[in-house]
Amino acid sequence: MSSNDARDDQTGRFVTQPNGRIRPLSPHLQTWRWHITMAASILFRATIGAASFGALFAIGWLAALAFGPEAYADLLAFAGSPLGLLIGFGLTWVLFSFLLNGGRHLFNDTGEGLTIKSADALSHVAVWGPIVLSVLFWAALFASGRVSL
Known part of the structure; x- marks a missing residue:
């Protein structure tokens, strides 16, 4: 997922961290x-x-x-x-x-x-x-x- 995809994410499940990495907003059972x-x-x-x-x-x-x-x-x-x-x-x-x-x-x-x-x-x-x-x-x-x- 690119930085633009994270900004365009309508679900709110992803965030671009200050270092540019894209991570889930919060770890969840769907992620872990x-x-x-x-x-x-x-x-x-x-x-x-x-x-x-x-x-x-x-x-x-x-x-x-x-x-x-x-x-x-x-x-x-x-x-x-x-x-x-x-x-x-x-x-x-x-x-x-x-x-x-x-x-x-x-x-x-x-x-x-x-x-x-x-x-x-x-x-x-x-x-x-x-x-x-x-x-x-x-x-x-x-x-x-x-x-x-």
């Missing part, structure tokens, strides 16, 4: 092939929304404490229900995702782990690790009798 590092990045962003939901759940817990023993008992009953346990599992996954993805980012910020092989390995840990850790955590809760259906 799917890769595990993309999955880690997208999942990390998705956990932000889920953590916001978790914050609402924490606010509800504080409100139940403020409204007295009956409201708190109702909240505990909901938390022990299958839906409450599913929400708890999801929030556990979010926590482990934040920890592993945050650790990946901290490691990368030192300038390490930036080769393709190490970036792929760290991304696999950040994508699959939260699932494994959440299952192990909840299996331990059920095995210890702290949680039951």
